[in-house]
Each structure stands twice: as C-alpha cells, then as structure tokens.
Amino acid sequence: MTNLRVGSAFDAHQIQPGKPCWIAGILHPDFDGCEGHSDGDVVSHAIVDAVLSACSLGDLGSFVGVGRPEYDGVRGVQLLGELRGLLTQHGHTVVNVSAQLIAQTPKMAAMREECEQVLSDALGAPVSISATTTDHMGFTGSGEGRAAIATALVELA
Known part of the structure; x- marks a missing residue:
C-alpha cells in the first residue's frame, strides 16, 4: 500500500473595492482584492x-480558526509557511500542487513564474499555476468574485 494521498479544494471570495489584490502569493496593484478575514488570496x-x-x-478553518485577531489580513504565503511547519511535525511531505485561478482578473500569464516561485518557496514543494475565465458567466465572469481550485499530492509519514 502506498503512502501517497491526493487532496482537492475550492475557494471563492467576493471582490472588495479598495482592498489590495493578493492572488497566488503576489500583489496585483492594478486590481481590487477579495474580501475575507485574511488577504483574500483564493x-x-x-x-x-x-x-x-x-x-x-x-481544512483552513480548523487549521487557523475563524475570527482570530492574529490572522487579520494574514498573507496566504504565511499560511503556506505555517502549513509547512505542521506537515513537518507530522512527517508528511508535499510532492506537488497544481492550482487554477478562475477569474476575469488579474491575467496570470505575465506573472505565472513569479507566482509559482513564491508559492513553491513558501510551501517547500513544487506548485504549478494555471488560470481560466468563465467567459463572463457567473460571479467570476461578471467580476463579482474570484475562485480557485487546487489539487495536492502528499506522501504521508
């Protein structure tokens, strides 16, 4: 029996005018960010x-809790770093992660490599990023929000 396990997840946030836009670990200064207790990095x-x-x-709620003041505005890369520490305590190793942004903005092509590097460094494992739109359908297509999906391959201790 193998110790490899796959996990998948979805996250979505409404766009909040005036909030800094942190997506995939980096600041996108030309766009409004997403609401949330943290930086809103889906x-x-x-x-x-x-x-x-x-x-x-x-899940994220059980990992860092909800409404804890010490996590007000916390950056997604900090959460990845804390997750890395938790995995080390358990002896687990992330093999790789693939994530996809679902949004009209920001466009990822020009910054994909930077995002992948920042996220990979924070997690301590290879992270690949892709992006898509919903052709102006639904809340992501109308620009009301952003979403992301991710799949992780982990080797358990």
Missing part, C-alpha cells in the same frame, strides 16, 4: 485546503 487558500485534505488534517 489560490493560496485553495492550496492550504487541498494539502490539509490530503493529510486528513481538516
């Missing part, structure tokens, strides 16, 4: 949930 959040799912360690 890509980072989906990655955290996918890894936790693969490890049977709960």
Whole structure:
C-alpha cells in the first residue's frame, strides 16, 4: 500500500473595492482584492485546503480558526509557511500542487513564474499555476468574485 494521498479544494471570495489584490502569493496593484478575514488570496487558500485534505488534517478553518485577531489580513504565503511547519511535525511531505485561478482578473500569464516561485518557496514543494475565465458567466465572469481550485499530492509519514 502506498503512502501517497491526493487532496482537492475550492475557494471563492467576493471582490472588495479598495482592498489590495493578493492572488497566488503576489500583489496585483492594478486590481481590487477579495474580501475575507485574511488577504483574500483564493489560490493560496485553495492550496492550504487541498494539502490539509490530503493529510486528513481538516481544512483552513480548523487549521487557523475563524475570527482570530492574529490572522487579520494574514498573507496566504504565511499560511503556506505555517502549513509547512505542521506537515513537518507530522512527517508528511508535499510532492506537488497544481492550482487554477478562475477569474476575469488579474491575467496570470505575465506573472505565472513569479507566482509559482513564491508559492513553491513558501510551501517547500513544487506548485504549478494555471488560470481560466468563465467567459463572463457567473460571479467570476461578471467580476463579482474570484475562485480557485487546487489539487495536492502528499506522501504521508
């Protein structure tokens, strides 16, 4: 029997005018960000949930809690770093993660490599990023929000 496990996750946030736009670990200064207790980085959040799912360690809410003041505005890359520490405590290893942004903005092509590097460095494992739109359908297509999906492959201790 193998110790490899797969986890998948979805995250979505409404766009909040005036909030800084953190997506996939980097600031996108030309766009409004997403609301949320943290930085609203849907890509980072989906990655955290996918890894936790693969490890049977709960989800983002059980990992950092909801409404804790010390996490007000916390960056997604900080959450990935804390997740890395938790995995180390359990002896688990992330093999790789694939994540996809579902949104009209920002366009990812020009910054994909930077995002992948920032997220990979924070998690300590290879992260690949892709992006798509919904051809102006639904809340992501209308520009009301952004979403992300992620799949993680983890080797359990």
